Amino acid sequence: MKDIIINTSWCKGCGICVALCPRNVLKLNEETVEVADNESCIGCRQCEYHCPDFAIRIGEEDV
Amino acid sequence: MKDNLYEKYLVDSAMPTMWCPGCGNGIVLQSIIRAVDELGLDQDRTVFVSGIGCSSRAVNYLNFDCMHTNHGRAIAFATGIKMSDPDLKVIVLTGDGDCASIGGNHLIHACRRNIDLTVICMNNSNYGMTGGQFSPTTPLGSQTKTSVYGSYEPPFDLCELTASAGATYVARAATYLPVQMKEMIKKAIMHHGLSFVDCASDCPSLFGRLNRRGDAGQMMLGWKDRLVSVKQAETMSREDLEGKVVWGEFVNSSERIEYTDVYRQNIARAKESVNG
Ligand SMILES: Cc1ncc(C[n+]2csc(CCOP(=O)(O)OP(=O)(O)O)c2C)c(N)n1
């Protein structure tokens, strides 16, 4: 399982990461994004590279 | 990614950015940071210069020596910096309005000179900062605040423009393809001569809303059908390419001499003639 690190004070809840995640790992709450299904994350980093706000990262190591 | 990448290159006190949710400027900025990091550029020998616009605000977030200049004039200031110390890496961050309308003249003359600057254009097809007016890259027929019946001015293809003006590295990247964007930015920075990277991007708040492109996530997914690589485009007809955005490298040449090199030669000639 991958370590998904969200910086909630930078995330603006734009939804780009949610739209691009191939495994529906992420979902939006009222203001920011949150992890809905950590188990399914394959570590492709689509969310990380496309985040306009430097707000989501995938850790190097499996957790 | 390395844990300290954002800590190292972003000005923490300036974050989060002033950009709207989903604005493509942040994706381009992230690709730039990764490119600079992978190249191992010296933070004290790399200068970022921008003009005015939402995109030009990018320099406010970078932990480098930066210059936020007048609208359209980033390339003129960057030229001065480069001429004073040609060993600096000088990178211009600009928008389609900043570099192609008010700054269009500086852009073509920098290309003509082939001065060793890297010009990265965050191209969102409109003037974001002033409320969504059409720009020189707005596709024909698009809704903007100044073209409510559809844009009636034919747009520039900024890669064609800079290539024909003499730029020696020209590429188009897209926020949909950030890893490829980073690779093109790396090549542009290392290229000796004028390099131009047109970054196809989104302004969800204005262009996106006015053209009913959906939210930032839908706009991002929309690129999938519009992007065509240079290689794919070679086999496509004009009609098939209608409405598509061609990404990849258009020019990568070392045939033309670079401007600060020419200038140095010119100084040597002048000295020779004075000293007899
Ligand atoms: C001399 C001058 N003219 C006009 C303006 C108003 N102005 C500010 S930003 C801008 C357009 C910016 O467009 P672009 O470069 O595409 O940047 P974006 O905001 O879309 O990122 C204009 C016309 C100005 N600041 N200065």
Ligand code: SF4
């Ligand atoms: S892409 Fe970034 S800013 Fe947008 S919702 Fe995801 S984490 Fe938040």
Ligand code: SF4
């Ligand atoms: S107005 Fe457009 S270009 Fe400016 S910050 Fe908002 S989304 Fe970005």
